[in-house]
Amino acid sequence: MATTLPYRDINVHASASHYAFTSPSSPTAPTLVVERPSGDLRLNDGSLLGAKRVSSIAGILGIIRLRLDKYIIVITKAQPMGRLKGHMVYRVVATEFLPLRERPLHDPDEDTYLDLLKSLLRNGPMYFSYSYDITNSFQRQAQSDAAVPLWKRADDRFFWNKFIQSDLIDLRNGGSHTGGGRLQGREQPGVDSYILPVMFGMLRITATKLKSTPFTFALITRRSRHRAGTRYFSRGMDELGHVSNYNETEQIVILNDRSSDFGGFSAGQGMANGDLGSSAGREAQVLSYVQTRGSVPVYWAEVNTLRYTPKLQIRGVETAIAAARRHFDEQIQIYGDNYLVNLVNQKGREQQVKEAYEQMIRVLVSSSNEETKRDPLTEEKFHTLDAKKKSKEIDRLHYVYFDFHSETKGLRWHRAQLLLDEMSDALQAQQYFRGVDMPGDPNGTLEVRNLQRSVVRTNCMDCLDRTNVVQSMLALWTLNRMLADLGILEHGEAASDDPAFALLFRNVWADNADVVSRSYSGTGALKTDFTRTGKRTRAGMVQDLSNSITRYFRNNFADGPRQDGFDLFLGAYLPSATSVGSSYLFVDRRPxxxxxxxxxxxxxxxxxxxxxxxxxxxxxxxxxxxxxxxxxxxxxxxxxxxxxxxxxxxxxxxxxxxxxxxxxxxxxxxxxxxxxxxxxxxxxxxxxxxxxxxxxxxxxxxxxxx
Structure with missing residues (x-):
């Protein structure tokens, strides 16, 4: 059965009574009609008369209702970023808001809402693909049904535009947005191709080589749409178990994939004719490794008061137990065993967060087993905590505290390698995903050869700077293992021995740090000089000082509107149409x-x-x-x-x-x-x-x- 994919080309036709969306490459496809000004949706067989073609778009990002009107947000420009197994991935470059009212009404709050959304879309790195499920890792894709429409396969956590796609999803499922209820209760499969899932995060795809062996190296970071926000206005966890700044990062190696450049079309093209999409007739192989990061799963906050160091507030651990259990139940269900690497300081203000986290794990797991390792530098170099005996699913949590600050101070960043030594057994057992092309499969399905059995969940206070340093080290350790298993590296060799590839690897991970940090804190990450060069430098420390000062001003004076933009786009806030023009929401009402x-x-x-x-x-x-x-x-x-x-x-x-x-x-x-x-x-x-x-x-x- 052929997979239902989003349309690659859509024409927009406008009239005083409706907008009509058609796909010129699919003349038999139904037309999506949005009535004006009501916003009712319906499918029409064939084109509608009386509408004028106004533009060609890359896709429909969604439909959002503000205070006075509904707006259709369309993607007007998309930039190709590269191919993964032949699937082109694009970045959203430009968008446009199509109002449903022919003569838009103006209101200060409405204009502010639009400015917030446009700023988010302009600055937020968003990616999509017409044929590849960018919201899911290769391992989850290999275990899903490729015949299901792309938007239904999307991971709910990373389906960033799901809220503003809700009108289209309702129409597809026969809900309330079906032309005044005429088709209510009747599913509309024709809508599937108009629903385009978009991911928020970071993506790099690079063709490279190591020891004369060419392969594709890619890094994808997916940011969760749940509890999304800015640094000091979104901390900890909510009642549903969603944590702030949650990101899944997947490192990918594709071997023997000649369709990874910009010249291919889609996975499966040519495969039905016996072409495996491989180099010199060899099977294409995909290897991927997944890590996660997220705020400490307790109820805590840092309160801005214009002080450089905000006031830390932590609620009792007992009140957060149910929410933390929901969070970890989901993590275990998706990833298996979770190794919780905590990098906060063991002294000072961060000590409260560390102690609350450890107390939470003690409550959740059965009869916890704890071990502390000391040395002359610190009384608590490592602190591990897990269940003595696994009697329930949540006992698959393994807590590992590493005194990152004490071990690496004085520019001794090489000592972060101590964490790898401590976790070597767990990393060996963790494995990674490996799959090969199934010959003749038009959907490009992978035959699974190996599965990743667990995940490392890393955090510091912000889950930005220290976290990215450790994640890049874990990624390099696993990459060496992947390449050795493929026969590219000999025993004892490392990918970092090749200067060109080492430079590529470090810069991709440093770019990842900057993208995740800008989305959360407003500036690039700290300590990226270590990630880029492998050592801490004085110039990097000066850059960190500049970023820290910029963070202070942005977090206190600019992040409020950014948080409002997230809440508006993701549906955490629903604008009200009451008191239009009489009680403006964004007016400064201070004395x-x-x-x-x-x-x-x-x-x-x-x-x-x-x-x-x-x-x-x-x-x-x-x-x-x-x-x-x-x-x-x-x-x-x-x-x-x-x-x-x-x-x-x-x-x-x-x-x-x-x-x-x-x-x-x-x-x-x-x-x-x-x-x-x-x-x-x-x-x-x-x-x-x-x-x-x-x-x-x-x-x-x-x-x-x-």
Whole structure:
């Protein structure tokens, strides 16, 4: 049975009453019609008259309802990124919003919603393929039914545009978006080819060689759509067991695949004629290795107050047990045994996170067995924790703590290899996926020769910098094993012995670190000089300092709108059409005096610079200038002190799903500011005695639990 794949080419026809989508390469395919302005969907046999062709698109990203209107988001430009077993993978480069109203209504909130979505789509790295399930690893693909439509095979965690595809999915399943209910309850298989799954993350595909043996090297990182967000506004775990910054990274080696360049068409092309898609008649082989990363699965948060180090909050472990069990049950079901590598510091503020994680594992597994290894450098070099006897599925958790900070400080990054030595037995048993082409299979199905039996789940505080260093080391260790099993490397040889390939490998993993970090923290990753060069450098430390400063400003003053963009696109917030035009959501409702303080500070600093750098006339009197400078210096010092002491009032919080701790902190900061001897009386009057009167925009966001 032939696989139902998304259309590679779609024409958009527009009229005052509808949008129509057709595929010129499939003239017998039904036309997808979106009625205007209702948004009802239906399929039509043949083309519709009266509509004018306005553009050709690469695919339909989805349909989203905002405050005043529905919008069809279409992919207008896609960049080819390379081929995996002949399947071309594309990156979303440009999108367009098609409003359903012929004459769009304007509203400040509607315009802000559109700006948030456009910013997310412009900056977010999104990828798709018309014939390859980019959301699933090769191992999961080999175990799935290739005859099922592509969107139904997609991994729900990484089907990034699933929420905005819900109208099309409802139409396909005979739901409520079927032209006023005329076809409700009747499935519409013709919609399958209009549903295009998109992945958010990182992808690199490179043709390379080692010891004169050519192969394709690829790295794919898939970011989960559940609990997606920014660094300080999305931490820990939610009630459903979804953790923040969860990413699955798959390292792929494809041997004897001559269709990996840009000239092929799709997997299976030519296979029916006896061509295996291989080099010199040899079978094509795919080897892949999967790792995961994700925030510590307890309830915790870091509260921005404009301090460089945010305030850490951890709720009791007991309250998070049910959610943590859901999280690990899913992980074990998908990957098998989980080796939980924890890299947070064992001292200082991070110690609380470490202890909460270990307490959680003790509760979950049966009669935990613990072992601590010490050396002269640290009292807890390694700390392992697992079940003494496996009596239930969750006993397949194996906790490994590594004191990454103590072991690698002083630029001794080579000591991170100690973790590989500690985990050598587990890595040997873990294996990796290996499959070969099945001759004559039109779907390019792989015959499984070996399966990966477990996964390493790595975390630090952010799951960015330390995590990527360790993941790249594990990936290189496994890659050496893969290439040795293929006969490319001899016993004792390493892929890093080849300077050209070592440079490629390090840079691909450093690029991965930067992409994951930008999506979460707003800047490139730290410590990438070690990943790129294999050693820590002074220049890398300077770059890390620059990134850390940039992170501070972005996390405090720019991540609120970014978080709103994630929540809006992923359906964590549903815009309301009530009170249109009367209660704007994004208006700054802080007291005027609170808003004015940063401007007064800026003006004071400006006048001080003018006084310092402006030339004086010889006969001019100096004491008025000194009085002015002293006055502005005193004023700027007071403004700076006020902002620092009331930092909660100046963080750019998310407006849609504002965290509870932000609302509580706002109330406390307003109460504190109202007691200020200089402006307190105006803050109090402005609030008219009600501490919550300025929180209306904080309370409008209603979180949707799917």
């Amino acid at each position: 005027i005096m609170i808003q004015a303080v940063p401007y007064v500070l800026g003006a004071s600093v400006f006048f001080i610079f003018v006084a310092v750098f402006t030339r004086r006339l010889p006969e001019s009197t100096i004491w008025p200038l000194r009085i002015m400078m002293c006055s502005f210096m005193a004023l700027s010092a007071w403004c700076f002190r006020f902002i620092v002491n009331n930092g909660m009032l100046y963080v750019n919080w998310p407006k849609l799903n504002t965290p509870t701790y932000a609302m509580e902190g706002y109330q406390e900061a307003i109460a504190s500011a109202s007691k200020d001897k200089i402006i307190g009386q105006w803050v109090g009057k402005h609030e008219r005695g009600a501490s919550t009167s300025r929180l209306s925009y904080l309370e409008e966001g209603k979180k949707r639990i799917e």
